[in-house]
Amino acid sequence: MGMNWSFQNRVASWFTAAALILAVVGAVSYRSLTSLIDEMQWVTHTHQVLERLDATLSAVTKAESSQRGYLLTGDKTYLDDYHESLDEVHTALFQVQAITSDNPQQQLNLNYLESSIAARTEQLQHRVDLLQNKGLAAAQQAMVANNGRANMQAVRSDIARMERIEQGLLEQRKQKVQHSARRAILTAFTGIGLSFLILAIVYRLMNREIKQRQQAEQSLQQQSEQVRLLRDIAIASNQATTIEEALQIGLDRMCQYLKWPLGHAYLVDTNGKELLSTKLWHLETPTHFDSFRKITEEQPIPVGKGLPGQVLATTNAVWISDVLQDTNSVKFLRAHIAPEAGIRAGFAFPILVGTQGVGVLEFFSMEPVEPDEDLLAILVPIGSQLGRVVERVRAEAALRQSEERFRSVTESANEAIISADSQSRIIAWNKGAENIFGYTADEILGQSLTKLMPERYHAAHCAGVTRFQATGEARVIGTTVELEGLRKDGNEFPLQLSVSTWQVNGESFYSGIISDITTRKQAAEALERQAQELVRSNTELEQFAYVASHDLQEPLRMVGSYTQLLSKRYKGKLDADADEFINYAVDGATRMQRLINDLLAYSRVGTKGKELKPTDCQAVLNRAINNLQGAIADNGATVTHESLPTVMGDEVQLGQLFQNLIGNAIKFHGEAPPEVHIQARIDENDAEKWLFTVRDNGIGIDPQYGERIFVIFQRLHSKTDYPGTGIGLAICKKIVERHGGSIWIESTVGQGTTFFFTLLAAPTPAESDIMDADKRQPSTEPLARGII
Amino acid sequence: MDTNSLVGLPLEILLVEDNPGDVRLTKEALREGKVLHNLSVAEDGVEAMSFLHREGQYSDAPIPDLILLDLNLPRKDGREVLAEVKEDAALKRIPVVVLTTSEAEQDILKTYDLHANCYITKPVDLDQFITIVHSIENFWLTVVKLPPHEQA
Numbered sequence: 022m023g024m025n026w027s028f029q030n031r032v033a034s035w036f037t038a039a040a041l042i043l044a045v046v047g048a049v050s051y052r053s054l055t056s057l058i059d060e061m062q063w064v065t066h067t068h069q070v071l072e073r074l075d076a077t078l079s080a081v082t083k084a085e086s087s088q089r090g091y092l093l094t095g096d097k098t099y100l101d102d103y104h105e106s107l108d109e110v111h112t113a114l115f116q117v118q119a120i121t122s123d124n125p126q127q128q129l130n131l132n133y134l135e136s137s138i139a140a141r142t143e144q145l146q147h148r149v150d151l152l153q154n155k156g157l158a159a160a161q162q163a164m165v166a167n168n169g170r171a172n173m174q175a176v177r178s179d180i181a182r183m184e185r186i187e188q189g190l191l192e193q194r195k196q197k198v199q200h201s202a203r204r205a206i207l208t209a210f211t212g213i214g215l216s217f218l219i220l221a222i223v224y225r226l227m228n229r230e231i232k233q234r235q236q237a238e239q240s241l242q243q244q245s246e247q248v249r250l251l252r253d254i255a256i257a258s259n260q261a262t263t264i265e266e267a268l269q270i271g272l273d274r275m276c277q278y279l280k281w282p283l284g285h286a287y288l289v290d291t292n293g294k295e296l297l298s299t300k301l302w303h304l305e306t307p308t309h310f311d312s313f314r315k316i317t318e319e320q321p322i323p324v325g326k327g328l329p330g331q332v333l334a335t336t337n338a339v340w341i342s343d344v345l346q347d348t349n350s351v352k353f354l355r356a357h358i359a360p361e362a363g364i365r366a367g368f369a370f371p372i373l374v375g376t377q378g379v380g381v382l383e384f385f386s387m388e389p390v391e392p393d394e395d396l397l398a399i400l401v402p403i404g405s406q407l408g409r410v411v412e413r414v415r416a417e418a419a420l421r422q423s424e425e426r427f428r429s430v431t432e433s434a435n436e437a438i439i440s441a442d443s444q445s446r447i448i449a450w451n452k453g454a455e456n457i458f459g460y461t462a463d464e465i466l467g468q469s470l471t472k473l474m475p476e477r478y479h480a481a482h483c484a485g486v487t488r489f490q491a492t493g494e495a496r497v498i499g500t501t502v503e504l505e506g507l508r509k510d511g512n513e514f515p516l517q518l519s520v521s522t523w524q525v526n527g528e529s530f531y532s533g534i535i536s537d538i539t540t541r542k543q544a545a546e547a548l549e550r551q552a553q554e555l556v557r558s559n560t561e562l563e564q565f566a567y568v569a570s571h572d573l574q575e576p577l578r579m580v581g582s583y584t585q586l587l588s589k590r591y592k593g594k595l596d597a598d599a600d601e602f603i604n605y606a607v608d609g610a611t612r613m614q615r616l617i618n619d620l621l622a623y624s625r626v627g628t629k630g631k632e633l634k635p636t637d638c639q640a641v642l643n644r645a646i647n648n649l650q651g652a653i654a655d656n657g658a659t660v661t662h663e664s665l666p667t668v669m670g671d672e673v674q675l676g677q678l679f680q681n682l683i684g685n686a687i688k689f690h691g692e693a694p695p696e697v698h699i700q701a702r703i704d705e706n707d708a709e710k711w712l713f714t715v716r717d718n719g720i721g722i723d724p725q726y727g728e729r730i731f732v733i734f735q736r737l738h739s740k741t742d743y744p745g746t747g748i749g750l751a752i753c754k755k756i757v758e759r760h761g762g763s764i765w766i767e768s769t770v771g772q773g774t775t776f777f778f779t780l781l782a783a784p785t786p787a788e789s790d791i792m793d794a795d796k797r798q799p800s801t802e803p804l805a806r807g808i809i
Numbered sequence: 810m811d812t813n814s815l816v817g818l819p820l821e822i823l824l825v826e827d828n829p830g831d832v833r834l835t836k837e838a839l840r841e842g843k844v845l846h847n848l849s850v851a852e853d854g855v856e857a858m859s860f861l862h863r864e865g866q867y868s869d870a871p872i873p874d875l876i877l878l879d880l881n882l883p884r885k886d887g888r889e890v891l892a893e894v895k896e897d898a899a900l901k902r903i904p905v906v907v908l909t910t911s912e913a914e915q916d917i918l919k920t921y922d923l924h925a926n927c928y929i930t931k932p933v934d935l936d937q938f939i940t941i942v943h944s945i946e947n948f949w950l951t952v953v954k955l956p957p958h959e960q961a
Contacts, residue, residue, distance in 0.1 A: 585935035
């Protein structure tokens with residue numbers, strides 16, 4: 022509307038401009054013409070003056086010749102002519118007088134002329150008078166003697182002067198006329214030219230406008246055709262019951278719209294790697310495309326290859342203006358059979374489900390056709406429409422399949438799968454339910470769920486259902502609970518139940534999956550009993566080890582003390598055998614004491630351990646090193662360490678851990694003096710732990726014994742080489758494990774061993790602040806604090 | 810008490826110990842010592858209390874200057890003996906040295922709570938045992954001043 026208005030405006034303004042210019046041109050032309058006419062009048066006027074002057078001269082001449090005739094002949098007719106000529110002279114002079122009245126110079130000249138004429142005529146009159154009075158001879162005498170010639174000369178020269186002036190004026194005025202005439206012509210031409218120009222502009226303007234309107238109408242028509250196309254395909258898609266039906270409608274309708282003879286559909290195969298040709302075609306002339314069709318149908322297209330493959334890969338429409346050109350951005354793989362079929366242009370677009378291509382439609386023309394951008398723009402919605410059918414049909418198939426699967430699962434399940442309506446009436450009952458509860462479907466359908474539960478649950482069940490329906494608060498739904506069920510024969514049994522709910526038209530339905538867990542429950546109980554048994558027996562064993570080693574110490578002390586006393590008092594006083602026996606007895610007792618002490622220490626790790634709290638390893642290590650001063654000095658050992666963190670630990674046990682490991686490192690030294698280095702890093706596998714290493718340069722441990730060294734009483738060396746009970750590392754392992762860590766070694770025989778162990782990091786100060794804050798929370802209320 | 814020493818009377822020690830091996834070891838250790846003493850032995854708590862209260866066969870028993878008390882005793886154990894001694898106005902001044910194999914923390918705390926004068930764990934090694942008995946002897950019988958005997 023606005024465009025029309027402005028167009029009208031523009032045309033109107035151009036016309037106004039043209040009218041104005043024409044008016045101006047008219048006015049200017051009018052003025053030029055009027056002045057031209059004026060100029061020309063003046064020219065005429067000058068001609069008149071000249072003509073009158075000529076007439077004057079000829080009248081004067083005529084009067085003179087008539088006078089001369091009269092004088093020569095005396096004929097009276099000459100006299101008449103003479104008088105007539107004089108009249109003519111006067112008339113002419115009068116006329117000159119009249120028409121030169123605007124020119125003072127000519128008036129002045131006229132005066133001279135009049136007087137010279139008067140002088141001449143007087144002379145003439147005088148001779149006429151002489152003739153009439155004195156006779157012909159006197160008159161002729163006077164005529165000859167008289168200086169008539171001079172007078173006549175004066176008249177002539179006066180006239181000539183006036184004529185000269187008039188000639189000059191004439192010249193001027195002629196020039197003026199010429200000038201004016203030229204101007205008038207120029208003006209007229211300019212005006213006409215301008216008018217033509219404006220007309221041309223208006224013409225062009227209108228022409229363009231009309232063209233635009235035509236184009237708009239055309240594209241409107243095209244758009245409405247496209248809308249029809251889209252609508253038709255959408256309707257077809259909605260009504261189609263199979264993918265094939267929808268695709269065929271799509272192909273036919275597209276070809277009808279395009280007026281192209283050939284359309285064809287591909288679908289993606291199940292693994293999504295290839296496009297498989299369908300048997301769906303739109304063929305204007307079926308037999309004509311036989312070979313093209315055959316080859317197309319035989320050839321699966323990998324994603325990304327050829328026209329359809331490229332379309333599927335990019336999920337964009339692709340247009341090939343001429344399949345016979347090799348300049349196409351997409352290679353047309355069937356170009357070799359295109360000439361036979363007469364195919365020139367082609368395009369293809371994807372069938373989309375969401376953003377995923379599930380198929381491709383391709384169309385071909387017998388002429389080269391440049392890409393139609395408008396059409397390309399609606400191909401994506403068309404592809405999506407068709408994709409919806411694919412999606413719907415597949416969803417329906419999946420639904421059928423899923424229903425089938427559900428039915429088969431339900432029927433074959435060992436579990437009872439039971440559904441009930443909002444009134445707790447049983448509406449579905451599978452074989453599993455029959456097996457577990459003993460009711461057949463016929464017996465139980467329509468009955469209340471309460472039939473399946475012991476009476477003590479009835480009230481709670483009804484309350485639960487009511488509560489759920491009123492408030493949506495679910496206690497059983499969505500979780501798995503263990504309850505007792507009631508079989509048809511009246512026996513109770515343990516069951517596991519998970520319930521889900523769904524809504525249809527505002528009514529709630531429930532489904533439960535129930536397993537008979539009698540066996541599992543029994544097994545679990547047995548397992549639980551065994552576990553408890555194991556814990557108890559473990560505890561007892563530890564207790565036993567502790568008590569036993571403690572109580573063993575008492576008699577052992579006696580044996581040890583008295584063999585020592587024996588040795589002390591009687592060594593060398595009895596025979597050599599006695600001395601040797603006593604030695605063995607003392608040695609055995611001593612070893613046994615050490616063993617029992619270690620065993621006590623080992624069992625104490627479990628029974629006498631303290632609560633884990635933040636412990637500064639640095640201080641612990643220093644104490645351990647201090648305790649080992651003797652061994653360090655004896656062996657010339659060097660113990661170095663980096664700064665150690667604070668961990669969650671039992672100070673005493675950590676001390677023992679370090680002492681055992683460092684002592685171990687010193688004890689198993691090689692040729693070189695022992696060097697032990699202790700360090701700690703954040704554990705790469707668990708940022709909440711510290712990884713400690715105790716590295717030595719000792720004899721090393723064969724990796725195959727890496728586990729064995731941590732087992733109690735396991736020794737790798739003879740007692741003579743390296744004395745010991747084989748319990749130290751077992752204690753280390755027990756301590757580390759009690760602290761929630763693990764311990765292992767890496768070692769190369771002859772080069773040294775590194776013990777690794779992990780310990781839980783102590784909470785950072787910030788964390789403990791938070792913990793403290795949490796603990797403090799209840800005490801913020803003064804009253805509460807008072808009560809506490 | 811110094812009167813005892815002055816008049817050359819041996820110091821009276823009561824050893825409450827059920828294990829004859831320990832009794833003998835203690836005797837041996839004390840014998841090696843330098844202090845003149847007289848060692849009496851009670852084999853259980855009941856006997857020890859009878860000795861201290863001079864009951865029955867112990868009517869002539871001396872009032873001990875020092876009691877060496879084992880904790881684990883038949884019939885009446887050392888803790889009960891300790892408690893009774895320290896509650897008895899006539900006996901509570903007698904220093905009681907608990908001499909036991911137990912290293913249990915709770916035993917240590919308990920005996921001190923019952924006003925034991927010191928707690929000593931019997932060492933496993935003979936030499937150490939002897940050293941400890943000598944230490945006890947040296948400390949309690951020569952270093953410290955014991956309360957004078959009240960005439961009953």
